Amino acid sequence: MKIVTYNVNGIKARLERLVEYLAEQQPDVVCLQELKSSDETFPEAAIRDAGYGAVWHGQKGFNGVAVLARGQDPIERQRGLEGEPEDNHSRYLECEVDGLVVASIYLPNGNPRPGPKFDYKLRWIDRLRARAQVLLDAEVPAVLAGDYNVIPNDDDTFSVPAMASDALMQPESRRGYRALVAQGWTDALRSRHPRGGVWTFWDYQAGAWQRDAGFRIDHLLLSPAVADRLQDADVDKAYRGREKASDHAPTWVRLS
DNA sequence: ATGTCAACGATGCGTTGA
Numbered sequence: 001m002k003i004v005t006y007n008v009n010g011i012k013a014r015l016e017r018l019v020e021y022l023a024e025q026q027p028d029v030v031c032l033q034e035l036k037s038s039d040e041t042f043p044e045a046a047i048r049d050a051g052y053g054a055v056w057h058g059q060k061g062f063n064g065v066a067v068l069a070r071g072q073d074p075i076e077r078q079r080g081l082e083g084e085p086e087d088n089h090s091r092y093l094e095c096e097v098d099g100l101v102v103a104s105i106y107l108p109n110g111n112p113r114p115g116p117k118f119d120y121k122l123r124w125i126d127r128l129r130a131r132a133q134v135l136l137d138a139e140v141p142a143v144l145a146g147d148y149n150v151i152p153n154d155d156d157t158f159s160v161p162a163m164a165s166d167a168l169m170q171p172e173s174r175r176g177y178r179a180l181v182a183q184g185w186t187d188a189l190r191s192r193h194p195r196g197g198v199w200t201f202w203d204y205q206a207g208a209w210q211r212d213a214g215f216r217i218d219h220l221l222l223s224p225a226v227a228d229r230l231q232d233a234d235v236d237k238a239y240r241g242r243e244k245a246s247d248h249a250p251t252w253v254r255l256s
Numbered sequence: 257a258t259g260t261c262a263a264c265g266a267t268g269c270g271t272t273g274a
Contacts (some may be wrong), residue, residue, distance in 0.1 A: 009274080010262050034274085036263060061263050062273060107274060117273095149274095203274095204260035247261080247274085 001253045002026075003235075005145035007033040007201075007248035011064070013043050014246055015043050021239060021250060022050045028070050029097050030250075031104035031145040032056075035064025035090075042066070050213065059090040065104040065146070067095040077101065082128040091124070093133075100226070101135060105146025110167030112255035118167050121149070125176035129183065136184050136223060144185065144221040150177040152187070155196025157215035169219060188253045189218040192234070198253045200235050209240060218251040220232065229255040 004027045007015040011032065018254040022030070025198035027126075030052070035042065047054045053073030056066035057080075068076045081092045094103040106130065110121030135142045151157050153167045163169045181187055189198055199214025208214065222230060233253045240249040 034262095036273095111274080143265060203258095206257095206259055208260095 001028045001098075002252055003029045003031075003143055003145060004011050004250045004252040005031045005033070005104070005147070005220055006145040006250040007106070008245060009034050010036040010244040011043060012037055012245070014042065015046055015197070017239070017244060018244070019046060019050045019095040019244065020067075021053060021236070025196075025236065026070065027252065029074075029100075029102055029115060030068040031102060032066040032068065033064070033104060033106040033147045034062070035058070035059075035066060036062055037064055040227065053096050055093065057090045059088075063090045063106060064091060065093045065106050067093055067097070067102055067104050069073060069097045072097070078079045078131075083127040083130065091152040092128070098215070099139050099141065103142070103146070105144055105145045105148065107146065107150065109149045110170075110173065113116065113165070113167040113170065117169075118121065121167060122172055122176060124202070125173070125180065129180045131138055132180055132185065132221075133183055135215075139225075140223070141225045142223040143226055143253070144210070148177060148219045149217055150174060150219075151215050151217060152177055152190070152219075153196060156198075158199070158211075158213040159200065162213075165219065168215070181221065184224055184225075185221035186230065188222050188227075188233040188250065189216065189228055189235075191227075191230065192232060198235060201248050202240055204247050218248055220251065222253070226255065231256055
């Protein structure tokens with residue numbers, strides 16, 4: 001069973017790439033982020049024609065998350081996180097597929113820092129951690145997959161100095177992410193590539209892709225029962241090099 | 257600081273958010 005997280009950076013702009021990915025890789029579950037689409041303009045028919053059921057939580061212009069499942073419709077469990085009723089960003093969608101809880105997560109970027117966007121990021125991590133604890137306490141098999149906008153370790157980036165002042169690498173961002181993992185989750189990519197050096201994102205600017213100047217911000221966190229089923233985890237890096245690519249590459253786990 | 261991209265409101269291009 002292959003579960004993917006893929007920040008598409010605009011599902012309408014990326015539709016051809018996404019459908020191509022589904023056809024070539026046949027993943028069982030796909031968590032999408034940055035749909036940049038309202039609910040009404042989500043390309044449901046094209047996804048269905050590709051053989052996937054979908055649940056989506058869109059927003060006009062930016063944000064937006066979805067869960068796709070091959071040959072079936074995911075069952076929605078929750079959209080949005082508790083704790084901040086005035087927060088209308090579409091960044092969290094939790095579904096059930098084949099008895100597995102799968103959440104698509106788009107954690108706030110947090111730049112510029114310092115400022116309200118960074119403060120929002122840190123509060124959002126706390127709210128995610130609260131939800132994650134509920135899932136662990138319920139002992140449901142779960143995968144929290146998405147764009148966390150956190151570079152967890154120094155060996156998760158091509159350059160520490162280049163990223164040092166970025167919200168993605170601040171000690172507060174890392175503390176929040178590590179506290180989440182420390183609840184009992186397994187960072188799947190890290191467990192399969194413990195020495196780091198694996199990137200999931202390459203900026204469009206400054207020839208980052210050509211220089212392999214990337215970093216790792218797309219993560220799949222596995223609950224204990226799911227971690228026992230982990231066979232492999234990696235990045236479908238080649239898709240970042242195609243025409244009209246997203247700045248993120250699909251990142252995945254394979255479970256027994 | 258930036259050699260970029262997508263959506264938006266509006267219809268040629270500046271603003272926003274990455």
